[in-house]
Amino acid sequence: MAAGAPRIFVSHLQGVAVFDPAGDQVGRVRDLVVMLRVGQRPPRLLGLVVELATRRRIFLPMTRVTAIQSGQIITTGVLNVRRFEQRPTERLVFGELLDRRVTLTEAGEEVTVLDLSVHQLPARREWEIDRVFVRKGRKGGAFRRAKGEALTVEWTAVTGFSLEEQGQGAESLLATFEQLRPADLANVLHHLSSKRRAEVAAALDDDRLADVLEELPEDDQIEILGKLKEERAADVLEAMDPDDAADLLGELPTDEQERLLSLMQPGDAADMRRLMSYEDRTAGGLMTTEPIVLRPDATVADALARVRNRDLSPALAAQIYVCRPPDETPTGKYLGTVHFQRLLREPPPSLVSSIVDTDLQPLDPEAELPAIAGFFATYDMVAAPVVDEAGSLLGAVTVDDVLDHMLPEDWRETEFHLDEEVATDGS
Known part of the structure; x- marks a missing residue:
């Protein structure tokens, strides 16, 4: 579901089929997992409980949902098939939130929750519950005989869901520091x-x-x-x-x-x-094995689509690596690098093979930290490819990896202590 898309009522997701990118069904939605937050902040939708063909129920994070459309859910194809176990900070929408009695804030009237709607936040990967579909009337026989008025209200218009400020345990602490x-x-x-x-x-x-x-x-x-x-x-x-x-x-x-x-x-x-x-302080030991890799016949449009992936760090998104198949490291022959700025200057249908930078020498996996740092400083790079003797791309080293290993070993502890001193001094 793209950012800005219409909200979806959770009742429409019950039993919906879940597919991988190839179009193969992997299971069906059985519940939604949310985390309640302090005060009136809408709950965050963490993911889906998906039942596989084997009847095993697994957890599918929303970060691995690429689309919700036409009564189906499309995933990235990466599934963890371990059995779902609910954690203390999690709530099941169908199992715990629907049919619950809550109170309309302004009127002070108790209502029953019939449905909830979710939407994706603009320009973010996060999903939230934003509205509540409720029915007025008393719970019980009288309620069943004479149905009351049904209405949809904002999450903030009801009480009875969210955590109290004085809540105990990790829930309250997590909600406080969520941002x-x-x-x-x-x-x-x-x-x-x-x-x-x-x-x-x-x-x-x-x-x-x-x-x-x-x-x-x-x-x-x-x-x-x-x-x-x-x-x-x-x-x-x-x-x-x-x-x-x-x-x-x-x-x-x-x-x-x-x-x-x-x-x-x-x-x-x-x-x-x-x-x-690889040794710790070598290019092989510092590299990530998940850079952006494209084939020579990929287009600039394909490259920009990969660069837009929100899971990528800015350093990894700064360039793509053009290689012959296979597309995952270690790849086939490494052909060169295409820089993000160059992508912005070329027509979308252009092939990446036509704008490859072949002059930039890649790093050897055995290259040591001083040589790597010199490479980054000399060429003003934020990432660099690591290629073996056979010419295959093994991964990429990013500038943050270099800095992590050039700073003193206790730099994280020192940073934490400095933060504490600043807070104490009120500076």
């Missing part, structure tokens, strides 16, 4: 007690926890990962940037590494093993 950037939320977690940190980490969804882990000091990462169930720890590692996940795995005992790798999707596990085979 924080991952680095800022990492700062919050760093200063919590070990017990509280584990509670909050357990309540975060996988993608959010992955983003936060990437911003935490190494000791905090290991502590949090060690307190998660192994299956969930594997899920979170899969959601992290491959290079960050490989770094974290590399700090764990070998037997624990192997257990977690065995629980990951085969493709993700293969990426992890490949990254862990």
